[in-house]
Amino acid sequence: MKIKADTEICIGAGMCVLTAPEVFDQSEDDGTVVLLDPDPPAAQEAAVRRAVQLCPSGALSNS
Structure with missing residues (x-):
């Protein structure tokens, strides 16, 4: 899983x-947001x- 965090829209x-x-x-x-691990373990x-779902600004995404 890869994670992206958009600090421009993070609130x-x-x-x-x-x-x-x-x-x-x-x-x-x-x-x-500061991304500590863009490719976290399983x-x-x-x-x-869950964190992606809970983000109120939509700053997080995963693939």
Whole structure:
């Protein structure tokens, strides 16, 4: 699974970090998403898919 994070549309809600903290973090500057692992292991797949669904701005996508 590959993940993309668009920091231009991220609003810094932090749902991704709460859902998959091993994969996502937030910038200390403006709170936007920081992708820690663009190709996370299979064990993280369910959490990542949930984070993508929960993102209120649609800044996350996966393939």
